Amino acid sequence: MAIGVKTVRRPRENTSYLRATLRGMALTFRHLVDPRKVTIEYPDEKPPLSPRWRGTHRMAVHADGRPKCVACGLCPTICPANCIRLVPGEDDQGNRYPVVYEIDEFRCIFCGMCQEVCPVEAIHVGQDYENSEYTRERFVYDLDRLMAQDHDVTALWDPEDPLGQ
């Protein structure tokens, strides 16, 4: 089928090149002199994060410096990406503690289920996104690294307040 050309008759003021151009120039000039700009100067100035932003993990710590983790094994079980490696241990008093606790942040999908499932509120996802490294190995966070993190932790989703207000 050949191509037909359909012409829509529009009023002059809608099709005039000159008038459109002048209106456009006026618009751009208004924006040019408008002191309000949308740029966020990133390293100096950071955009606000949602309280439910889920970034890299943080392990909560007791006052004496031990991790709060009791090595119950719920987080590696529920982790859909299978990124948590936990080797449990037990001391003389029968307290369980993690001998090895590693999170591969490359495998992690930041669903936050580890935080939700943790019975002692030990592992958290956090308000952090500046986590570049020079090698891939550095992205496997071990227990010491997780305990050393100091960013804020993510607010859990509350069914009573689904929008986080």
Added chain:
Amino acid sequence: MIHEIGALGPIALIISHLTKIVIVFSVTMVVVALLTLAERKISAWIQDRLGPNRVGPGGLLQPAADGLKNLLKEETRPLAASRVFFLLAPALSITPALITFAVVPFAAPLPTPWGLVDMVIADLPIGVLYILAISSLGVYGIVMAGWSSNNKYAFLGALRAGAQMVSYEVSLGLSLVPVFMIAGNVTLTQVVWTQQQELGLWLAFPLGLSFLLFAIAAFAETNRLPFDVAEAESELVTGYHTEYSSMKFSMFFIAEYANVLTASALMATLFLGGWDIPFWNGDDMRVTAPGIVEGAAPHVLKTLATLAVFGLKTLFFVFVFMWVRWTVPRFRYDQIMHLGWKVMLPSALGYVTLMALSILVLDQIGIPFGFVYGLILTGINLVATAFFLFVIDRDRVITGSAPASTGLSALPSGIEAVRVRRRAPAAVSESLEV
């Protein structure tokens, strides 16, 4: 009023010329570098961004950083490119852009202890012709770059640049004819003198339409939006300089901005009085012979003030160039050809005739060449400009909806034209008519 300052001796003449050349060249290059920053800043502000502000105060050292980066980048040469022309093209495009500036007078004459120094590198008797000739050479660099790259996009860009240059060169030249008719001369210093003293009116008023046509043609000549089909990054990668890298690419960039600067300086000189300070006669002077000034007495401060005024006028046009670039979208190729041949050329021709007629009639009536003469021409130009704008406003091709008959009858025989309009239900066509 004639002031005799004294001519320069032969050695002083050579020294003054070399000094002027070095100063004008370096100032032009620095300003061109800053224009790249200005372009980025203005584009950013128009788009509600901040623009580059990390290198130096307010981003002022950004051009230096860019230049350093371009010098240190790897230089590639396509295997299939024609070696000689590939290397020659950037030089050929940057040279005309820079040497055009030689004939632009940029300030009032400067009195020195050794004699009077003209503030123009070469006050050629054929000033404007020189500009027209040299500025057309700029397209050789572009065409050569596109052809020698052996790249289809670059080649298409070069073809477009060539066609566009040919189309708008005509209107550019024709739009300047009334300027010569008024000034009676093609020397740029004489054009400035006419505006300062003889007419007492900047030529943007008595030759308003000329100014408009020249501005449009200048946009096309400098390949700036809305006429940048030679680059057309959304269609042709980057057009003629697709295959260029590092400093050679940068040279095309410098050439573009140098062209913008030159075109702005020309518009300021030809139509806004050059270095003339408005509403003040203390700077109205011209050099009649080496060392002899007619008009007001030259002074160092006057030279500096006129230089500043010239810079302001030029930068104003540079700003308009950038402002337009970040507002107006690119023309379609057929729209460019249409505007060039079917609108600009007849308008310029008719306008030249009209102005020649008006000048002849005014001279016959016996109105002395002066302010009143200029005002009458201003009136005629207002009418002519209004008519020109009215015609452009009715123009169906630029506005983008050609009459239905042209679209359908242009099809070759044997192809059945389907009249969509006839078949479309009434409700649909009505809803489109907003």
